[in-house]
Amino acid sequence: MAKPISFFVHHQGRGHAQRTMAIVRELPASQPVSVLTADPSLFDGFERDIEIVPLPNMIGAPVPTPALYDQPTPAVMHCVPLGLAPMRQTMRRILDHLDDRGTGLFVIDVSAELALLARIASVPAIKIRMHGNRSDAGHTAAYDACTGMLAPFDARLEQPDYPDWARAKTFYSGGLCTSSQRRDDRAEARRALGLPAERELVVAITGGGGAGTPYAPLTMAARAAPDTLFVTVGPLHREGHETDFANLVNHGWVSHTSDYIAAADIVIASAGDNTVHEIMRTGRPYICAPEWRYFDEQQRKAESLAAVGAAIHLPRWPGDLEGWRDLLERARALDIECQRGLHDPHAAARAAGWLMSRMDTLWQEETRQGHRAAPQVSIAATGT
Numbered sequence: 001m002a003k004p005i006s007f008f009v010h011h012q013g014r015g016h017a018q019r020t021m022a023i024v025r026e027l028p029a030s031q032p033v034s035v036l037t038a039d040p041s042l043f044d045g046f047e048r049d050i051e052i053v054p055l056p057n058m059i060g061a062p063v064p065t066p067a068l069y070d071q072p073t074p075a076v077m078h079c080v081p082l083g084l085a086p087m088r089q090t091m092r093r094i095l096d097h098l099d100d101r102g103t104g105l106f107v108i109d110v111s112a113e114l115a116l117l118a119r120i121a122s123v124p125a126i127k128i129r130m131h132g133n134r135s136d137a138g139h140t141a142a143y144d145a146c147t148g149m150l151a152p153f154d155a156r157l158e159q160p161d162y163p164d165w166a167r168a169k170t171f172y173s174g175g176l177c178t179s180s181q182r183r184d185d186r187a188e189a190r191r192a193l194g195l196p197a198e199r200e201l202v203v204a205i206t207g208g209g210g211a212g213t214p215y216a217p218l219t220m221a222a223r224a225a226p227d228t229l230f231v232t233v234g235p236l237h238r239e240g241h242e243t244d245f246a247n248l249v250n251h252g253w254v255s256h257t258s259d260y261i262a263a264a265d266i267v268i269a270s271a272g273d274n275t276v277h278e279i280m281r282t283g284r285p286y287i288c289a290p291e292w293r294y295f296d297e298q299q300r301k302a303e304s305l306a307a308v309g310a311a312i313h314l315p316r317w318p319g320d321l322e323g324w325r326d327l328l329e330r331a332r333a334l335d336i337e338c339q340r341g342l343h344d345p346h347a348a349a350r351a352a353g354w355l356m357s358r359m360d361t362l363w364q365e366e367t368r369q370g371h372r373a374a375p376q377v378s379i380a381a382t383g384t
Contacts, residue, residue, distance in 0.1 A: 003104025026352035132295035174344025309338035
């Protein structure tokens with residue numbers, strides 16, 4: 001029987017879980033799979049029979065005493081407060097599961113600390129790569145501890161400062177889009193959504209992992225381009241003083257953002273992985289307005305997109321009418337051919353195939369004539 005593959009899935013937003021499901025769908029039906037997460041509901045309705053292991057939700061757990069709270073974080077770690085029972089329970093539950101199942105590969109999406117834990121526990125780990133300023137000791141140690149990294153994007157979007165030794169351990173699956181439904185034709189999408197057929201349409205999209213699209217700047221956009229229809233999808237961040245305009249409408253949460261991307265003439269969106277690759281798949285002028293994320297994840301991804309000409313990087317929303325007019329003109333002039341190939345329809349299958357290959361390489365006994373037996377390793381005390 002094949003050794004199990006276990007996934008740790010961070011529960012912030014939906015992207016980590018959606019990516020895991022896309023990859024798991026492509027694994028062989030006979031491959032045992034388990035998922036460890038603090039929000040099992042993210043996998044409600046998932047059609048494949050997998051084991052779900054609930055973990056404690058440690059976010060916001062109070063540190064018991066001021067003295068424990070004051071202890072500095074080790075440079076090789078990011079978030080390891082002292083004295084938290086939920087943290088001990090999480091680590092114990094993960095280790096017990098990996099040990100009980102005899103996990104052959106632990107895929108971590110995402111946590112630098114768990115990559116270190118896996119190595120200490122003698123379990124081969126794969127870390128899902130994300131953009132960002134990640135040259136700190138914690139990320140470097142996690143990359144070093146893993147037997148490989150999986151980057152769910154095209155190698156052309158790699159950051160130029162990512163070190164060669166870590167790049168050599170990274171498999172680039174191509175742009176992995178987790179949306180299974182798509183509608184490419186602009187006219188068809190507009191009919192389905194009840195949107196005007198001929199009017200210029202700008203769609204602003206934000207996912208569930210942040211504060212939402214800032215509404216006040218879009219009111220300036222509506223004033224700057226009164227003949228353009230602006231439609232927002234997803235959460236909005238309102239400050240309470242905005243003036244509404246007839247050409248700025250909010251459609252809120254929708255089941256399939258792909259229809260809105262297909263309907264758009266221009267898309268304004270944050271730099272979440274799935275949103276990026278959805279836009280690359282459809283091919284639309286893209287104004288990438290990154291949200292705040294740890295380690296400047298979305299800023300660095302926006303920079304990579306702009307470097308290949310696939311998007312306009314918008315580090316700051318325009319606050320004046322001329323700023324918006326100039327931005328929209330730049331978007332209209334974008335060459336969307338630069339987006340070609342940045343989405344790979346086979347990315348999830350490529351990722352799944354690579355994971356299986358890595359596990360085979362690590363665990364499968366070679367029977368070639370003359371193959372040496374595996375060395376016997378003993379662990380001696382080091383005195384440290």
